Amino acid sequence: MPVASSSRRKSTRSRREPSEDRIEEDNPSQQTGNNDDVEGGDDEEEQPRRRVKQEKKTQKKTRRDSESDNDPPRVVVDDEDDRIDIENFYDQPLDKKESGKLSGIAQDWEMIRKQIHQGSFSLAKEVATSLADVLEGDHANEALSEVDEIMKKLIDIDYEMQSHEKSLSGMYQQLMRGEPVEGAIDLYDKEVKKRINEFNDRTTRKKYGSNDQYVQFKQGIFEVQNPGVNIPPINDFIPREEGDESDDDDDLEIGGVTQDFKCPITLTMLENPMKSSTCGHAFSGNAIRDYLARCPPAGKSCPAAGCSERLTMAMLVADSSLEKRVKLAARRAQRDEYDSDADDGEVIE
Incomplete structure (x- = not known):
């Protein structure tokens, strides 16, 4: 195989050397180390990130400076972290x-x-x-x-x-x-x-x-x-x-x-009382159910004396608080009656 002469190899080497010099001139930062993006030992991947971030800050500042004083503040979103x-x-x-x-x-x-x-x-x-x-x-x-x-x-x-x-x-x-x-x-x-x-x-x-x-x-x-x-x-x-003297008529x-603890229907003490949401009268649960059984859609008149309100079962609600008050009142009445009987039976010598 033919072998290149020494003069030819020398010529080839002389042609390559200038190209290497041009590369060094085009990228002087790689040799000098004076570029700010490289200071502090940043690697090659970090350099473009720093430049992009700096450009974003510059763009934001330019947008704010260009806005008129009369314009409403603009909501600026940081694309990097969406905040x-x-x-x-x-x-x-x-x-x-x-x-x-x-x-x-x-x-x-x-x-x-x-x-x-x-x-x-x-x-x-x-x-x-x-x-x-x-x-x-x-x-x-x-x-x-x-x-x-x-x-x-x-x-x-x-x-x-x-x-x-x-x-x-x-x-x-x-x-x-x-x-x-x-x-x-x-x-x-x-x-x-x-x-x-x-x-x-x-x-x-x-x-x-x-x-x-x-x-x-x-x-x-x-x-x-x-x-x-x-x-x-x-x-x-x-x-x-x-200030109470000037109360409005509305107050x-x-x-x-x-509060009568007797049922208007049975005339006995209330049992499982249910109260009307319209007129406020209370009735024993079973008594009012029997009274309103098969009532027309418009309901019946309230069985309490002197009340003209119409009643339906939908207007009645169970009243547990009233039931408890009925029991307390009944117990207190029995206690008072017992005390009264004891006083009447006292023998004075």
Whole structure:
């Protein structure tokens, strides 16, 4: 095989050397080590990442500088980690498409409020009636006063939760009317605080005298301690304060209602009582079922004397609280009768 002469090999080597020099000139950073991207020992894969990140920062700054002062702040998303730039985030107006969310949150408040306080109110009323049955004198007054304060605090908390619910419902109604809600967070906070402050500024009578839960609470105590006696207005149990003289006609005193523990149908003590949700009269369970058996769709008139309300079985609910009060009142009446008989039979020498 022919062999290249030494002169030819020399010529070939001389042609290759200039090309290597050109490569070195095109990439001087690889030799000098003065490039900032390489400082600190970064590897070759890290270099392009640093340059891309620097370019993104420059682009963001350029966009912010180009925006007019009158333009709303722009929400900038970092493409690298998909995080929102909180500093540039702002409270955007709500429109009608957001109304469903507000309605759902308001319903959540209502559900939580009912679940929590339905049991709490019932427990407070049962404890109060039990104490009224077993205690007398100063011991009874002291114990019932403590339960009374607990009942009032429960009503305060219940109203606070209603304030959240009603504030959200008001914003929902505003959106449904086609009116956008500006500054939703601030509007919500202000409305809740406004409602709570208005409630706190009321007198004690205005806070609790017309509250159904508190009325039932005081009635239960009175019925056990005074069986068969007419219940005075609830406001008679609440001291008058400055401002009560100007009560509106809507804030009428609630009370003066006597809970008769006898069934209007059987004229005997209530058994498994059921109460009408319309007129409030109570009946023994079996008696009212027999009375309304095969009744027309419109129902029958209430069997209580002087009541013209129409009744159906759908309007009646079992009342376990009333059932317990009936038993306590019956036991107290028996005890009073026993004490009276003992006094009559006492022999004086």
